[in-house]
Structure formats: structure tokens, C-alpha cells
Amino acid sequence: MIILLSNHLSLIQMKFESPTQTPVSLENPAVRKVVADILSQAITGELVGMCNFASLVETISDVEELMEAVEHAESERQHALGFAQIARQHGLQTTVNLEGVYWKTMRQKFLKYARQNDFIACLIIQEVMLESFAVSMYRDTGLAIGGDIGKLLLQTSEEEKEHLEHCTEILQQELYKSGEAFVQKFHALHVDCMTVLAEWSATTDARGHCGVCNGTCMKDNLEDIGLSTKKLRANAFRTYAEALDNIGLPSEQTTVWILNLPM
Amino acid sequence: MPPLAQPYDFAIIGHQEKWEDVFSIVRQLRDSSLAPIAEEDIKDLYPFFPPRSLFDISVSSTGSSQTIRGKYIETFIPPDLLIHHPRENFGKVYQAALWAGKHRIPISTLGGFTSIVLEGDLQLLPHDQEARFTTGNTLTAALIARGVEDACRLLNRDLAQSTLLVIGATGDIGTALIHYFRNRVAALQLVARNKKKLALFSERLNGCNCSFSTNPLDFTPEADIIISVASTSDLELTRLKKGVLIADAGYPKNLNGAGFSQKDVHLFYGGMGYVKGGYCSTPDYHPIFYKFPSPKIAHGCVLEAMVLAFEKRAEPYSSGRGNITVSRMQEMLAMAEKHGIVPAPFFNESGLWPNQLFNDRCDEK
Numbered sequence: 001m002i003i004l005l006s007n008h009l010s011l012i013q014m015k016f017e018s019p020t021q022t023p024v025s026l027e028n029p030a031v032r033k034v035v036a037d038i039l040s041q042a043i044t045g046e047l048v049g050m051c052n053f054a055s056l057v058e059t060i061s062d063v064e065e066l067m068e069a070v071e072h073a074e075s076e077r078q079h080a081l082g083f084a085q086i087a088r089q090h091g092l093q094t095t096v097n098l099e100g101v102y103w104k105t106m107r108q109k110f111l112k113y114a115r116q117n118d119f120i121a122c123l124i125i126q127e128v129m130l131e132s133f134a135v136s137m138y139r140d141t142g143l144a145i146g147g148d149i150g151k152l153l154l155q156t157s158e159e160e161k162e163h164l165e166h167c168t169e170i171l172q173q174e175l176y177k178s179g180e181a182f183v184q185k186f187h188a189l190h191v192d193c194m195t196v197l198a199e200w201s202a203t204t205d206a207r208g209h210c211g212v213c214n215g216t217c218m219k220d221n222l223e224d225i226g227l228s229t230k231k232l233r234a235n236a237f238r239t240y241a242e243a244l245d246n247i248g249l250p251s252e253q254t255t256v257w258i259l260n261l262p263m
Numbered sequence: 264m265p266p267l268a269q270p271y272d273f274a275i276i277g278h279q280e281k282w283e284d285v286f287s288i289v290r291q292l293r294d295s296s297l298a299p300i301a302e303e304d305i306k307d308l309y310p311f312f313p314p315r316s317l318f319d320i321s322v323s324s325t326g327s328s329q330t331i332r333g334k335y336i337e338t339f340i341p342p343d344l345l346i347h348h349p350r351e352n353f354g355k356v357y358q359a360a361l362w363a364g365k366h367r368i369p370i371s372t373l374g375g376f377t378s379i380v381l382e383g384d385l386q387l388l389p390h391d392q393e394a395r396f397t398t399g400n401t402l403t404a405a406l407i408a409r410g411v412e413d414a415c416r417l418l419n420r421d422l423a424q425s426t427l428l429v430i431g432a433t434g435d436i437g438t439a440l441i442h443y444f445r446n447r448v449a450a451l452q453l454v455a456r457n458k459k460k461l462a463l464f465s466e467r468l469n470g471c472n473c474s475f476s477t478n479p480l481d482f483t484p485e486a487d488i489i490i491s492v493a494s495t496s497d498l499e500l501t502r503l504k505k506g507v508l509i510a511d512a513g514y515p516k517n518l519n520g521a522g523f524s525q526k527d528v529h530l531f532y533g534g535m536g537y538v539k540g541g542y543c544s545t546p547d548y549h550p551i552f553y554k555f556p557s558p559k560i561a562h563g564c565v566l567e568a569m570v571l572a573f574e575k576r577a578e579p580y581s582s583g584r585g586n587i588t589v590s591r592m593q594e595m596l597a598m599a600e601k602h603g604i605v606p607a608p609f610f611n612e613s614g615l616w617p618n619q620l621f622n623d624r625c626d627e628k
Binding site for chain 2: 230231234235237238241242245250251252254255256258259260263
């Protein structure tokens with residue numbers, strides 16, 4: 001019975017984790033545009049992450065945590081380099097724009113808390129909110145694109161998952177120590193920052209062009225690689241919800257938080 | 264996932280039966296000052312939520328001074344995928360069970376369709392943890408049986424002279440009910456989808472006046488009483504005997520929109536119980552989750568976890584298929600009654616039966 005169950009579960013796992021058998025055709029201009037835009041968003045996001053981890057250094061007193069933050073910043077830099085390199089290999093034109101409206105807003109939000117030396121807030125923004133979206137969206141796009149680009153996205157998703165897991169223990173301790181005050185703090189950060197990510201991933205852009213995609217919004221063309229904005233976004237929310245569960249935040253409240261995001 | 268700060272006595276793993284119920288929940292949870300989420304968007308988002316607790320439940324026993332606390336764990340199974348997507352639904356139920364286990368909840372019941380997904384096989388759930396699970400089918404079956412007996416008394420019917428048709432006869436609850444009624448009615452008519460299973464089951468009922476078919480319409484003209492416990496929502500019963508008594512206890516409701524005249528049939532929702540001491544939820548989602556004629560009414564499968572928690576019997580009381588015995592049904596009903604959990608008053612989609620005083624079966628005003 002146990003064997004049967006584990007077989008059953010591995011089948012489910014395989015269904016969700018195996019890259020597409022046939023990679024998307026980069027000969028198709030529409031597909032090239034979407035894949036280039038995905039890589040542009042990925043590079044920009046990784047660079048924002050790199051800057052955030054570098055800023056985080058200022059808020060840390062613990063030496064081990066300090067080294068870890070520097071290591072994470074380097075890891076984000078490597079991810080950005082990897083995405084840029086694979087784009088070049090395929091002749092895909094990418095745009096890196098840290099001034100793009102959503103990424104810039106996220107960076108500003110992060111800096112606001114970094115300037116207050118609020119290490120926990122910074123950790124929540126970078127390692128829970130941004131990494132949840134990264135883990136989920138790299139996985140979904142990696143599975144859809146396939147080939148070496150898909151493989152790189154999936155591999156990066158796995159590495160980002162480690163960042164997500166890294167913060168869980170620290171935040172569990174915070175919850176244990178501060179209880180309701182921590183829940184309220186998390187909620188305030190959720191309203192402040194997840195609103196931006198919810199708008200960024202919505203089907204229509206409330207804040208205009210993101211400043212990263214080439215020309216039209218790639219969300220309108222995700223179907224060209226067999227994805228939908230709604231699915232991509234819903235999966236990201238799921239990963240975020242699971243991260244909140246793992247920290248131990250009350251799901252009775254976090255479900256309400258998520259349902260009150262811009263939809 | 265760290266354990267909950269406060270200990271809980273039980274959990275209910277559940278799902279929504281209709282999209283309209285999901286829409287109501289989302290509307291309730293979303294701030295009214297925000298733009299409402301379009302129904303199509305809710306349908307896209309809802310299935311992606313990981314199974315999780317949505318509210319706390321507290322229940323008081325009238326037999327002792329005990330108040331127990333529980334969690335409602337929503338599986339987020341899309342209502343339109345309840346029946347034909349066992350593989351996807353299994354994953355959701357498994358994750359919900361993991362949630363209960365990680366929070367060290369001693370006993371959880373598999374409400375509604377979640378036990379059907381596993382076909383009652385609790386071995387499929389995580390068992391490397393302290394949590395125990397029950398399908399809740401024993402109390403459901405006991406409440407259906409008691410409901411039929413009480414309705415017969417209320418309608419002046421002689422059960423011993425009646426022909427009983429059971430739809431969903433080879434399921435866990437159907438089997439239990441056939442064993443219960445085999446010596447209490449004049450004739451049994453069994454209906455299920457699988458003819459081979461039916462034939463095998465009928466053979467085991469030797470000495471009993473029993474016939475079987477895969478088509479309920481073969482039997483409806485003769486049936487005095489019909490118990491429907493199938494996993495379908497599109498059952499259409501025609502050529503019914505005038506005045507037939509029907510207990511619809513299926514998941515989802517088997518006979519919704521069946522279209523027969525209420526004057527010609529006496530239909531009640533079977534397997535429902537009534538908590539004399541009352542139960543409440545925090546936050547108060549009671550009105551959107553439990554739309555019954557009384558806030559004290561709940562499904563039998565849900566109530567089984569509460570009974571086991573009151574009795575401090577964290578055990579897989581109902582498990583597998585075909586294991587419910589008449590004596591276990593009687594024991595479960597007796598335990599329930601000890602804590603003020605009794606059969607619900609008769610009701611259906613139109614509300615309470617008109618010819619019934621509310622306190623007839625609940626001993627309450």
C-alpha cells in the first residue's frame with residue numbers, strides 16, 4: 001500500500017515537475033518575444049534581489065547572517081548572469097530596467113524598511129514575498145518553455161526555494177517570540193508590498209507599462225507558450241500561501257489577506 | 264509548519280458543494296470597500312489555494328460540561344470537479360490530512376466527498392503522525408436509518424410491510440443501511456452502477472427478499488421508501504409510487520432539481536444531526552457554510568469527529584468499505600445522544616417539513 005501510494009504521489013510530482021517534452025520553438029517570433037520578456041523580467045528581478053540582499057547587510061548584526069546575506073546577493077547576481085547568458089546564446093534581446101514601475105516600487109519599499117534597520121521586514125519582503133513569486137513563476141515558465149532555457153529556470157526555482165526555506169525558521173522564532181504583534185506586522189507588510197506584486201501579476205496593468213517587456217505586455221502573449229497569466233499568478237499566490245503556512249501564520253487570517261489583494 | 268499554540272480536539276476536512284457557496288464565502292471574506300472579484304476569476308483562483316483551516320469551531324455537550332474546540336480545514340476542491348477527478352482531489356485531501364497531522368489534531372473527519380475520494384481507505388492518508396482520521400460514515404448511516412424509522416412513524420407507515428430501494432447500495436453507507444434494514448423491511452431493492460458488485464453483494468444477503476438492478480427506474484414504481492446515497496447529482500427519479508418516502512443522503516445531494524411534485528413524495532435530507540448544545544465558528548462564517556433551517560444542524564460525518572472527541576476516542580472509527588456493523592451504528596448513535604447530538608428535524612431544500620413540530624426530534628423549542 002505504501003509503495004502504491006508513493007508511486008501515486010510520484011506520478012503527481014512528475015506531472016507538475018517535468019519540463020515539457022518538446023521545447024517551445026524559438027523560430028517562432030511570437031514565442032521569441034515572450035521568452036525574451038520572461039528572461040528580461042527574470043534578470044531584472046534577480047538584480048533587484050541582489051540589491052536587496054546587499055542592502056540587507058546594513059541591517060544585520062549577526063556575523064553568520066551577514067555572510068549569508070552576502071552569499072545570497074552573489075547567488076542572485078549569478079542567476080541574473082545565467083539568464084543574460086542563455087538569452088545571448090539564443091539571440092534573444094532582453095531589457096534590464098531597474099526603473100520599471102513595479103520593480104522600482106518593490107525596491108523602494110524594501111529600502112524604506114532597510115533604512116529603518118528592520119531586518120525582519122526586509123527578510124519578509126525579499127525571502128517570502130519576492131522569492132515565493134520567483135520559485136513559482138520560474139517553475140511554471142521553465143516547465144512551459146522546456147529545453148535549456150526551461151532547465152535553467154527550473155534549476156533557479158529550486159535554488160530560490162532554499163532562500164524561501166532559509167527565512168522560515170527565523171520567522172517561526174519571531175512568531176513564537178512576538179505572537180500577535182508579529183502577525184500584525186506581517187499583515188502591514190503584506191498590504192504594503194504584496195499589493196505591488198499582485199498588480200504586477202494581474203491580467204491588466206493598473207500602473208501602465210512595466211518598463212521591462214519589449215513593446216506589448218508579455219502577459220497578453222503567454223498563451224503562445226501554453227501558459228496563462230491567471231494560472232501563473234494563482235500558482236504564485238499558492239506558493240506564497242504555503243510559505244505563510246510554513247511560518248505558522250494563522251491561515252484563517254492569511255486567506256483573507258490574499259483574497260483582499262488587487263484582483 | 265509549527266504546531267498550533269493552543270491544542271485542538273478535532274478537525275473537519277471539507278469542501279464546498281456549489282460554486283454559489285464559494286462565491287458567498289469570497290464575498291464575505293473580501294472587504295466590501297474593494298472591487299468585488301468576478302465569479303470567473305474566483306473560479307480560476309480558488310483551486311490554487313492549499314488546503315488550510317478557515318475557522319475554529321467550538322461545541323458544547325449537554326451530557327457533560329465539556330466544550331471542545333476544532334478546526335475546519337477547507338480542501339479547496341472545485342465543486343464541479345468533485346465527482347470525476349479522483350486523482351486531483353486525492354492530492355487535496357492528502358494535503359488537508361497533512362495539515363491536521365502537522366497541527367497534532369487527534370481526530371479528523373473526512374467530510375462529504377473527501378472520504379469518497381479515498382473510498383474510505385484511510386491507509387492512503389499520512390500515517391507517520393499522531394493524527395487519526397475517520398470517514399464519519401458510521402454516524403451518517405445511523406442517522407439515515409433512524410431518520411427513516413422516525414419518518415415512518417410520523418407518516419404512519421409500517422416499515423415491516425414496506426419495500427425499500429437503496430441507490431448506491433454497494434458503497435460504504437449503502438452497505439451498512441442494507442445490513443441494518445434487511446430484517447426490518449418486507450423487500451429490498453438494490454441499485455448501483457457496477458452490476459458485478461451488486462450480484463456478489465446480493466448473494467451474500469441470502470435469505471433476504473432482495474432484487475437488484477443498475478437502473479433505479481426498474482424499481483421506483485414499487486418502492487415505498489427510497490434511500491439515495493450515491494455519488495451523483497443528476498439522479499432523476501420518475502414513476503414514483505404516490506406518497507413515497509425519500510431520504511436523500513448523497514454527496515453531492517443526489518436529487519437536486521429532480522422535479523417531482525412535493526405533494527407526491529416525502530423527501531428529507533438524511534444523515535443530518537442536531538447539536539442540542541449548539542456549535543459556533545470563529546470567525547462567524549456559520550451562515551455561509553451551514554445553510555440549514557437551524558444553526559444547530561450539521562452533517563453526520565462532521566458530527567462523528569465531535570462525538571469521538573467528546574469521548575476522547577481518537578481512533579479511525581469508520582474506515583474502509585463495508586466495515587460498518589449494526590452494533591457499531593447503535594454504539595455511535597448512543598455516544599452521540601449522550602452529548603446531545605441527535606437526529607435532525609426533517610427538512611429539504613424547501614425548509615422544514617410542514618407537518619412536523621421543530622422540537623419533535625430535538626427536544627428543543
